[in-house]
Amino acid sequence: MSKDPKSRKTVALATPTDLGENATRDLAGGLNLLLADVAALYWKTKNFHWHVSGPHFRDYHLLLDEQAAQIDAMSDPIAERVRKLGGTTIRSIGHISRLQRVLDNDADYVTPLDMLAELRDDNKQLCASMRTLHELCDEHNDVATASLIENWIDEAEQRVWFLYETTRRTEG
Template sequence: MTTAVQARQIAPLRTPTDLGADATRDIAAALNRVLADVFALYLKTKNFHWHMSGPHFRDYHLMLDEQGDQIFAMTDDIAERARKIGGTTLRSIGHIQRLQRIADNDAEFVTAQDMLAELAEDNRLLISELRAAHAVCEEHNDVATTSLIEVWIDEAERRAWFLYEATRR
């Protein structure tokens, strides 16, 4: 029989939780995929914020700065939620790259309209991935994580809406 001290030495990062090993594994994996996408979306949003140009520069620049702040604010909550339930989280840029589903954009120049349209699509992709993570959390009765995800879905829907409206002619 393993003592509590021996168990901590075997798995020093395992935070006690009542969710069970399968739930911890599945939810932490879903959260890490979302976190990788959130970091990718954050950097792309800031990239476009920094490289915005054109007649609506000020409005778009400020909107993307605000959206970037909102996206970045999610990162700590996502990672800490994975840790709270006994999982681990991302450790490097390489780890993010292996998990992210939102594509990078390294183009030398992107028009303002293309930037906004791409970010709108990326936010919609994030919404889809958040819904998938929500389903995993529901399956394991993790109401705390589902509650957080619902807020993040609402925020992403608002960002997608604003970006869509900004691209209408």
């Protein structure tokens, strides 16, 4: 083992895997993008949960709390999957902000229906990103990550469905 502390840390974090160096690099990169999006979506959902108001407050407040918990539950398995693959994962809020594709909403006021519609679209975007990552898993024969992603896609599709039905305006 090298005496250089930097190289020693790198070696210490290199978890053995049979997927190969390219797979580790590609999959860890894709999973870190997903983790950044999940973190951004979690905080956006909590932001809207805390700031929703109006006649449907209780229903929306509870819906967003349930969805935030489901989104948060993805974080640890994503990061641990990166480590199982031999990669390293996100280390800070700054790192998340550099990688996230889900946009923040720092507006002072957002109407409840606009909140729900924005989260619906963000979850649709997350589904599309996970499908792309699933294709990468298939390229590298990473069935374990693909299996996790399949469940997360199903959960995100349910969030989209609930948000869609909640915001759908009746016709006529």
